[in-house]
Amino acid sequence: MASGKKIGEFSLKxxxxxxxxxxxxxxxxxxxxxxxxxxxxxxxxxxxFVGGKSGTFSWCSAAYLDNGDTISGIGQGTYESIGKNRWSTKGIVDNSDGRRIASEGEIDLASRSWKGTLFEA
Incomplete structure (x- = not known):
């Protein structure tokens, strides 16, 4: 899914x-x-998230940039269990600024964190 150039990372709690x-x-x-x-x-x-050890997810977000602008994003993706309390995620988000961004990440259920990489889609 993430065939484009790496453009950054994300870290969520x-x-x-x-x-x-x-x-x-x-x-x-x-x-x-x-x-x-x-x-x-x-x-x-x-x-x-819909499913059990694997399935699909939807995403809806708002980002507040340092310059005061706001970007909203709506997307979807897939997830699967990769071990005890860990999910691998892959998704695509369409942003209100016209960019489409792919992501690959990992959710650690025990620490309640979602971290990953962002790519051009």
Whole structure:
């Protein structure tokens, strides 16, 4: 998925999580995140994961740049378990500034962190 040039990194911390019934007996796991992203400044986002040890997720966020501008982003991706309490993620986000960005990351459920790399998409 991340075939483009590396453009930065992101580091997010889970704030809250809500679980609810999903389609076909699955569970929707909605997580609110806050953190930073290269060229995005402060980032606040919500992810919704569908599935169990693997599945899909959606992403909706707002980033507050150092110059005072705001960029919103909406995207989706996939995740899979890569060991005890760890998920690998791959996603694409369409941003309000016209950029499409790919990401590859890892969620550490025990430390409630999501860190990864951003690429041109």
């Amino acid at each position: 889970s704030i809250t999580s809500t679980n609810s019934p999903g389609p076909a007996g699955s569970i929707l796991i909605q997580v609110n995140w806050e953190g930073i992203g290269t060229s995005f400044g402060a980032v606040f986002g919500t992810s919704t």
